[in-house]
Every structure is written in C-alpha cells, then in structure tokens.
Amino acid sequence: xxxxxxxxARIAMAAAVLAATGALTVTFVTSGGNGTADAATxxxxxxxxxxxxxxxxxxxxxxxxxxxRFTVDCGTNGNxxxxxxxxxxxxxxxxxxxxxxxxxxNKAITASSSNADLDASGTTCxxxxxxxxxxxxxxxxxxxxxxxxxKQALARTQPMVVCPSVRDRLPAVPARARATVDRLLTELDxxxxxxxxxxxxxxxxxxxxxxxxxxxxxxxRRAGLTMRISSLIGxxxxxxxxxxxxxxxxxxxxxxxxxSHSTATPAATPQxxxxxVRDRLPxVPQAAVAEVDRNLDELDRQISExxxxxxxxxxxAGNAVLGPLRAKRVAVxxxxxxxxxxxxxxxxxLAALATCTLNQAPATPAPSTSAxxxxxxxxxxxxGNTGGIVRPAQVLIEYRGNATGKVVPMPKFLxxxxxxxxxxxxxxxxxxxxxxCSGFTDRLSDKYTVCxxxxxxxxxxxxxxxxxxxxxxxxxxxKHVAFADRTxxxxxxxxxxxxxxxxxxxxxxxxxxxxxxxxxxxxxxEENHNPFSDHDDFINVNSARTMQRIATCxxxxxxxx
Numbered sequence: 100x101x102x103x104x105x106x107x108a109r110i111a112m113a114a115a116v117l118a119a120t121g122a123l124t125v126t127f128v129t130s131g132g133n134g135t136a137d138a139a140t141x142x143x144x145x146x147x148x149x150x151x152x153x154x155x156x157x158x159x160x161x162x163x164x165x166x167x168r169f170t171v172d173c174g175t176n177g178n179x180x181x182x183x184x185x186x187x188x189x190x191x192x193x194x195x196x197x198x199x200x201x202x203x204x205n206k207a208i209t210a211s212s213s214n215a216d217l218d219a220s221g222t223t224c225x226x227x228x229x230x231x232x233x234x235x236x237x238x239x240x241x242x243x244x245x246x247x248x249x250k251q252a253l254a255r256t257q258p259m260v261v262c263p264s265v266r267d268r269l270p271a272v273p274a275r276a277r278a279t280v281d282r283l284l285t286e287l288d289x290x291x292x293x294x295x296x297x298x299x300x301x302x303x304x305x306x307x308x309x310x311x312x313x314x315x316x317x318x319x320r321r322a323g324l325t326m327r328i329s330s331l332i333g334x335x336x337x338x339x340x341x342x343x344x345x346x347x348x349x350x351x352x353x354x355x356x357x358x359s360h361s362t363a364t365p366a367a368t369p370q371x372x373x374x375x376v377r378d379r380l381p382x383v384p385q386a387a388v389a390e391v392d393r394n395l396d397e398l399d400r401q402i403s404e405x406x407x408x409x410x411x412x413x414x415x416a417g418n419a420v421l422g423p424l425r426a427k428r429v430a431v432x433x434x435x436x437x438x439x440x441x442x443x444x445x446x447x448x449l450a451a452l453a454t455c456t457l458n459q460a461p462a463t464p465a466p467s468t469s470a471x472x473x474x475x476x477x478x479x480x481x482x483g484n485t486g487g488i489v490r491p492a493q494v495l496i497e498y499r500g501n502a503t504g505k506v507v508p509m510p511k512f513l514x515x516x517x518x519x520x521x522x523x524x525x526x527x528x529x530x531x532x533x534x535x536c537s538g539f540t541d542r543l544s545d546k547y548t549v550c551x552x553x554x555x556x557x558x559x560x561x562x563x564x565x566x567x568x569x570x571x572x573x574x575x576x577x578k579h580v581a582f583a584d585r586t587x588x589x590x591x592x593x594x595x596x597x598x599x600x601x602x603x604x605x606x607x608x609x610x611x612x613x614x615x616x617x618x619x620x621x622x623x624x625e626e627n628h629n630p631f632s633d634h635d636d637f638i639n640v641n642s643a644r645t646m647q648r649i650a651t652c653x654x655x656x657x658x659x660x
Contacts, residue, residue: 144630145616146546148536148554155541158502158588165500167653169598170660173203173224173232175491180223180410181236181479182370183471184210187514187636188576190340191263193372193458194471196520197349198235198484198621203494205231205640207407209370211267214337214512215396216403217640221411226660229640232496232602234560235520235621235633238478239612240486253625254303256350258524260294260313262287263341265325266378269332271391274443276331277382283324283331290320291344298346305524305625310346314525317344322574340514342574346524349471351624352482371405371424373398373455376432384442394435401427402455409457421455428453484621492555495603500653501564501596502588508646509597509639514572515580517562518634523626529577530631533559537605545631547620549613555605556613560635564599565590598649602635 160166180202189195191211202208207220208231222229266284294317301309325338376398383391405424432449439446458473474480478487500506519529532543535557536550543559550556563580570579581591583599590596608618619628626632641649652659 144546144628145549145613146544147549148539148542148544149551151535151539151542151544151548153541155543156585158584158586160502160588161504163504164502164588165505165596165654166656167500168658169498169649169652170658171224171226171228171496171498172660173222173228173494173496175494176201176203176223177490178206178223178410180206181474181488182209183474183481184208184370185636186210186212186231186233187516187638188343188520189261189263189345191268192261194473195261195345196235197347197352197471197623198481199474199479199488200233200621200636201236201491202231202233203496205229205638206410207403208233208638209406212403213396213399216399217512217638219400219403220640221407226645227642228645231638231640232635233637234558234602234604234635237489237556237606237608237618237620238484238486239489239608239618241612241615241617242486252351253305253348256348257302258298258305258310258346258348259350260291260298260317260344261347262291262317262321262344264378265328265338265341267375268338268341269328269377270395271380271383271388272332273385273388274382275385280328280331283328287321287324290317290324294344305348307524307526310524311526314344314346318342318574337572339570339574340572340576343576345521348524348623348625352472369409369457371402371409371420371455372458373402373424373428374452376435376449376452379449379452380435381439381446383439386442387438390438391435394431394438397431398428401431405455421457424455425453428455481621483624483627486619489606489608489618491604492607493603493605495601495605497601497603498598498649498653499564499601500656501583501590501599503583503590504596505654506564506596506598506650507566508643508650509566509641510571511639511641511643511646512571513566513580513639514576515562515600515637515639516576516634517560518632520632520634521623521626522631523629524623527631531561531633532631533561533633534630535559540603547613547616547618547630550610552610556608556618557606558604558633560602560604560633562600562602562635562637564596565594566597567593568595598646598653600637 181199182202183194183196183199185196186208193210195210204222204224205217205220206222207216217229220229265287272280294313297313321342325342329338377395401424405420408420429450432453436445436449518531519525522530532545534544534546534548535542536548537555537557548556563582565581565583567579573579581594583590612618620630620633622628622632
C-alpha cells in the first residue's frame with residue numbers, strides 16, 4: 100500500500116498527529132497560511148493563489164543602494180543528483196534529512212564532503228560556479244491512505260538526539276594531545292547519552308519545548324568542548340559545523356517501513372561508502388602532522404572524485420569506480436603509515452580500510468527495523484515520502500543587492516539556510532512562507548498553492564543577505580548570517596550586506612493534481628509534508644574572482660550572468 104496522502108487523508112493524519120502530541124500552542128506570523136506550527140490546525144493545506152493577499156513588499160532603495168542582479172544557470176537537476184543527505188545542517192550524518200533533496204551545482208557533495216572536496220568537484224553550473232544549491236523534492240501521489248498508521252507509528256516512537264560525529268572529522272591529532280582529545284570526545288558521547296535519557300520523557304509525542312531545552316543546552320556544552328579540541332590540535336579544524344544536534348523521529352520509519360515501497364529496484368543516486376580513517380589513527384608525532392593531514396585530505400578528495408563519477412555515469416559503477424579507488428587508497432594509507440613510522444611505531448592494519456562499497460539500495464526491501472534507509476525504487480521513495488518526483492521546469496538562481504548600501508563579496512565556503520525543515524518539532528521561528536504561482540509573485544503563502552490555468556506552481560526561497568564579517572558557519576548554522584530588515588533593508592548592527600541569494604523553483608503540475616491536493620513536499624516524518632517546512636540550503640564555492648564579479652555587478656546596478 101502506498102504511503103503518501105492525498106489532501107483529505109493528509110489533513111486527517113495531521114489531526115491524528117496533533118492528538119498524539121498534545122496541544123502545540125506556538126504560533127507564527129505569516130500570510131495566507133494555517134497560523135500555527137502544526138499543519139494539523141488547518142482544514143486545508145492548499146489555497147488558490149487568488150485568495151492570498153499581496154504581501155511581498157521590497158524596501159525602497161536608498162541613494163547608495165546596490166540594485167544589480169547576477170543570475171546563474173545550474174540547470175534543473177537533469178543529471179539526477181538526488182540524496183537524503185543534509186550537508187549544511189547535519190554534516191557527516193548519512194541520510195540525515197530523511198527525505199530526498201534535489202541538488203544542482205556541485206556534483207560531488209555528500210554529507211561528509213570537506214571544503215577541499217567541494218573545491219575539487221565539477222559542477223552543473225554553466226559559469227563554473229561550484230556552489231551547492233539543494234532543496235526537498237516535490238512529489239505527485241494520487242493514492243489514498245488512512246491516518247491510523249502514522250498516528251500509531253508516532254505513538255511507538257522514542258525521539259532521539261542525533262549529533263554529528265566529531266571524531267570522524269578530525270585532522271591528525273598530535274601525540275601530545277591524543278589522550279586529552281580522547282577524553283573530550285568521550286565527554287561529547289556522554290552528553291548525547293544524557294540528552295537521550297531526558298528525551299524518554301517525550302516518548303510517543305512531539306514536545307517542542309522539551310526539544311528546545313535539550314538542544315539549546317547540548318549546543319552550548321558541545322560548543323565549549325569542540326572549541327577545546329580545536330585549540331589542542333592547533334585550531335586546524337573548523338569544528339563549529341559539527342556542534343549542532345537535532346531531534347530525530349526516524350523510529351517512525353521503522354514502524355512504517357514494511358509497506359512503504361511498491362518496488363525495491365535500486366535507483367537512488369549511489370554514493371561511495373568508505374571506512375573512516377581519521378578516528379583509527381594513533382597520536383601523530385608533531386613532525387608528521389602536516390604530511391598526515393595532506394594524505395587525509397587526499398583520501399577525502401578521492402572519495403569526492405568517485406562520487407562525482409557516479410553522478411556523471413552510473414554504468415558499471417562497481418568496476419569503473421571502486422576498483423581504482425581501492426588502489427589509490429592503499430597507496431595513500433601506506434604513505435600515512437610511513438610518515439608516522441619515521442618517528443614512532445608504524446601503525447598496523449591501515450590497509451584494511453582501503454576497500455569501499457556503494458550505498459545502492461538492495462535487491463530486496465530493507466528489514467522493518469532499518470532506520471534512515473536509502474531511497475528505493477524508480478521513484479527514490481522513503482517511508483512516508485512516496486510518489487513520482489516532479490522535476491522542476493525551471494530553476495532561477497539570482498544574487499541581489501541591498502536597499503541601503505553596497506555589498507561585499509561572500510566568503511568562500513559560506514554556509515546558509517533559509518526556512519526550517521522542522522517547524523513542528525523545533526518551533527516555527529525560522530520557518531518562512533515561500534509558495535506562490537508564476538504571475539503572482541507579489542504574494543507568498545505557507546500553504547501549497549493552487550494556480551490558475553497557464554500559471555506554474557513556484558517556491559521562492561530568499562536567503563539571508565547579511566554576514567557577520569568573520570565566520571563561514573556557526574554552531575546553529577544561522578547566527579553568522581542574518582536577514583535584512585523587511586521595512587528598511589538595513590542589516591542588523593555588526594553585520595555587512597552580501598549578495599542576497601534568491602532561488603525560484605517552478606513546476607508544471609497538472610491542475611487537477613493541484614485542486615485534489617495530490618502534490619506535496621518531501622519532509623521529515625513528524626512534519627507529514629507540512630508546506631511550512633519548506634527550506635533550502637547553500638554552500639558558496641564560487642571562486643574569489645567570480646564572487647568579486649558578482650558583487651561588482653550588483654553594486655554597479657547591472658544585470659549580469
């Protein structure tokens with residue numbers, strides 16, 4: 100039996116979730132939408148765009164405004180790079196999104212990609228922009244199912260705190276610091292275990308307040324520990340990206356997995372899966388640290404290149420990619436052992452870490468106890484996210500100016516988010532309305548839109564246009580950037596205007612599908628396709644020269660591409 104909802108069934112399920120979770124009283128302020136953090140409070144998740152009042156008002160440009168516009172053509176994911184990885188919000192966590200993303204731009208990106216990997220990648224962007232732009236897919240599912248199964252799945256689910264692994268992402272740890280670093284890593288593990296013990300109080304329900312209390316406290320303590328680790332290894336690791344944790348309801352997947360796929364044909368975008376090396380090394384003599392780091396980075400680049408080849412051509416992937424990759428890894432692992440062995444006992448057994456595999460879906464469905472499964476079947480389905488993926492008809496990527504002054508170039512490898520994938524379980528503070536129709540972009544809704552004949556369904560995603568001037572990421576992936584004031588266009592105190600990214604995604608969706616509520620967003624299980632959970636992610640991998648060109652174009656009031 101298929102598992103996605105048409106409009107009435109989706110509404111019934113949402114009501115069931117609300118009943119199971121208890122009252123959720125946090126409200127948000129948006130236009131044209133359902134008015135609370137949970138889609139269950141609305142009787143209708145779809146709205147004719149004509150019923151949404153105009154609500155988009157751009158600040159009036161001042162005398163020194165930057166009024167230009169720079170557009171980038173990165174295609175519409177015609178190469179089929181789909182993945183449930185979440186590289187910005189959940190780095191290092193495989194399938195962390197629990198829903199499928201469209202990726203354009205950077206070809207090699209996965210949850211585990213380093214900045215060096217991203218910089219070495221190819222791209223789908225015509226101007227050579229290696230940035231990664233990604234958002235949840237939209238699906239059409241004409242089937243009907245009841246709400247009891249999802250309600251029961253939530254009732255049996257124990258929410259769990261999930262944190263990025265720091266030990267898997269460390270550079271070479273000097274021998275003198277190894278014992279202290281190991282102790283701090285153990286403390287990080289203990290913090291996660293303690294947080295999960297506290298989470299038992301919300302078994303079978305969604306408690307937004309408890310989630311926030313636990314995650315805020317955990318973030319603060321993890322930030323302190325990762326800062327200490329970074330200082331012990333010479334400040335060489337950008338560990339701030341690994342601080343933030345999340346609450347996962349992936350136990351709902353296990354409860355719903357048995358009937359989630361009508362087919363298990365392996366069709367998901369494959370990724371290379373290799374044994375971790377960084378956490379297997381002993382303390383490295385100081386004289387060998389730089390050489391070991393270079394070789395660890397080379398291992399990362401090899402995986403990145405292999406993943407890019409898989410995106411470009413999936414034919415005979417096992418022979419064409421895995422064999423050569425193993426040979427390269429054997430050589431690099433040997434160089435690491437030699438570098439350490441020049442100064443102390445040579446580490447043994449590293450060659451056993453050379454063999455990699457692919458994460459393609461198995462020929463038969465995963466067992467019902469499997470959490471965070473890989474997408475399966477020709478539609479790349481996950482439990483609760485089923486139906487055919489709608490390819491965008493058009494994706495418009497544009498960088499825009501600031502109403503009060505000039506912009507400065509973005510720093511390379513800047514991370515940014517817009518919207519929030521979890522307004523139900525985390526609260527709606529960061530969620531943003533973004534649904535509209537072509538010809539009606541003066542209004543945005545937090546509901547799915549029903550468009551008149553000849554008009555396309557659209558999602559408009561505006562990213563923050565202000566930067567703190569120092570950091571490419573922060574412990575919650577948001578504090579280093581900010582949105583300009585909606586009325587004046589000014590950046591907050593201490594922030595500087597940067598090219599403001601807007602991504603507009605357009606779809607040709609049959610009108611009968613729209614009116615029957617049969618298209619929906621992929622989402623985390625607890626969100627149940629809440630249209631207000633829409634979001635978009637970005638990593639800037641433009642060269643310094645290209646980003647300077649973008650800023651100059653915008654500051655001079657030109658339209659460029």
